[in-house]
Amino acid sequence: MVCMRQGCVLLSKTISFREVLHRKSMESSLRNESANVYVSTKAKSNTRPMRLMLFSSSICTNHCRGTRPIHNQAVYGRSRFYSTQSAEPLTSSAWQIGKYGGNQVLQMVETLKPTVSKPHDVLIKVYAASVNPIDVRTRGGYGAALLNKARRVKPGDEFPLTLGRDCSGVVVDVGKGVKDVAVDDEVWTSVNAVKAGCHAEYVVCGMEELSRKPKNLTHIEAASIPYVAITNWSAAYAVAKFRPQNALGKRALIFGGSGGIGTFGVQLLNAWGANVTVTCSENAFDLMYRLGAHHAVDYKSPNILQELLKHGKYDFILNAATEAVEDLAIKVIKEKAYAKYVTLITPFLNEIDKKGPLLGGLSSSLELFKKSRKFAGAGATFRWAFAQPNGFALKEVAKLAEDGKIKPAIDEVFDYQDLPLAFKKVENGHTRGKVVVNVAGESAKGFERGAPELFQ
Known part of the structure; x- marks a missing residue:
């Protein structure tokens, strides 16, 4: 179902026929960037829905096995088009790993922007995300056996992986079943371990995993909490x-x-x-x-x-x-x-x-x-006890933050392109509070030297 070879970036997304039509209109521009469209021949005959896979030839070394080009033929997905927005999918950047290991496995790549594929999905433009000790451990393979079972993939088939368990950002798309938030709402979320994906410009989460962020906190401050x-x-x-x-x-x-x-x-x-x-x-x-x-x-x-x-x-x-x-x-x-x-x-x-x-x-x-x-x-x-995504908890915590009873404790803020340094900071231990990555370039005044103004 997915490409496992090291160094190959695979974009796998459940899509509908309507979305295929949108993506077909982008095909010529993608080909100008040396991209090819592939569909897996290993997919079982009873697999629903079909999956469209894109490999960027600038990264893929053509080691992908079990795939064949589909050229201009249409892929008829069986899933319903749940998005409430009609904008064409675009590419975006993400920090991914192609294998487990140390900081050297972290790679910033250009990938297809995630899209809403379920009625309760919410697509968020990430403004800031945090790096937690669990992210460092996951980078090294911690929990892979159980997570792969939950993902229903064989060991190695999970790659590439985008890490990151929490973030703050703005809603850019919602599924048709989403009622509590709307496009342009500022939200914060902590996503489940199976999906993760917050160390990117966009992330999809379930509506039960988020709430509106506290109005009195910036995205950088909010990202330190979920x-x-x-x-x-x-x-x-x-x-x-x-x-x-x-x-x-x-x-x-x-x-x-x-x-x-x-x-x-x-x-x-x-x-x-x-x-x-x-x-x-x-x-x-x-x-x-x-x-x-x-x-x-x-x-x-x-x-x-x-x-x-x-x-x-x-x-x-x-x-x-x-x-x-x-x-x-x-x-x-x-x-x-x-x-x-x-x-x-x-x-x-x-x-x-x-x-x-x-x-x-x-x-x-x-x-x-x-x-x-x-x-x-x-x-x-x-x-x-284990971390469990909980939108209700985030909603209650947001109230406490707006009442001044919860304040963000931030040790240091890193720019998006310096995310590996943030991992190193967390891995070294003995932080005072959280380490945050500024994805969208929001002002980080007060956090330059790990001395938040909130506690001065």
């Missing part, structure tokens, strides 16, 4: 059931407070009325207090246990740091009080990558069972 917002929401609101209705006056602890997850989490829990303690480096204390932390503890302190217990035990603990803190967490969590320990550090995807979905899933489940029993012995609950 992924960490849905991750914290999943851990606290969905998994731990630690919510505005019951968080008031409760004690919460965040391991890893100064990173992207922590800098948002401390604000969210504080906005819900919790008393928040964080662990971080001593030089990040000032930032933590400005974001609303009630107490900050140096994670390198030899007396960390005593310092954490100075103000009492905790109703909710979020681990955004390392698995090594679990023994410490079980000593500071409230006993027999339905306290919840939720960790974002899990072996789940690593185990599946190593052992496959079946054995990896079983070994992960066994690990979860063992740790759950350990915490149950202390009268507490142990849970894993």
Whole structure:
């Protein structure tokens, strides 16, 4: 179904007959740029709908197997044309990888602008996107086994991949079933891991994965929030059931407070009325207090246990740091009080990558069972949490941002052409907040040296 050979950029898009007519009108101009149109001969006879594939000969080295030129013949797609716009598809740029590896696999390419192909699809012009630690890990192949199963492709068939899990931008097209947003609306989104694609000039997401961005934030500021917002929401609101209705006056602890997850989490829990303690480096204390932390503890302190217990035990603990803190967490969590320990550090995807979905899933489940029993012995609950796209969560967070209760914590902003440098910054670790990529050239005043004006 797709080209897998290294160095070949494949543009695969489900299209309708009406869209084919539009694209046929572009054929001559595309050929002037040395492009050829191909259709896969490996597609099964019962595959619906058919897929139109374009290979740019400036990048493709003609290693693509199982393809043949279709020249001027029409491709009759079976899918309905869901877009509400009639503009012809255009090319756009994206940062893609053709194989897993280090920063050297990131390549900026010219590709076909994504289009709306489902009734609930929304096409967004990306103004700014963030680089998260999960993007760096995905670049290296993390989670590939499970994601490829979800994509229904064989290992290697997923390429080329456009990474990026969250962004802020403007709606340029919507499917016919989209009701909550319209063309020209400013929105923010965190897309699912299977699709990703925010490190590009355009991205398609489902309407359930976005909301209107806060009116008081620029796109650069807004782009720093969606992924960490849905991750914290999943851990606290969905998994731990630690919510505005019951968080008031409760004690919460965040391991890893100064990173992207922590800098948002401390604000969210504080906005819900919790008393928040964080662990971080001593030089990040000032930032933590400005974001609303009630107490900050140096994670390198030899007396960390005593310092954490100075103000009492905790109703909710979020681990955004390392698995090594679990023994410490079980000593500071409230006993027999339905306290919840939720960790974002899990072996789940690593185990599946190593052992496959079946054995990896079983070994992960066994690990979860063992740790759950350990915490149950202390009268507490142990849970894993994963980022889940959630438009409702983004809508609620937007309200908090407009009320001044959530502020973007940005370490540094990179230009679009310098995206590999942003990856390197995140990969090196110890960031204070988020790393953002300025895709559309919006003014980044105040973020040039990683010192946001918001916290000065």
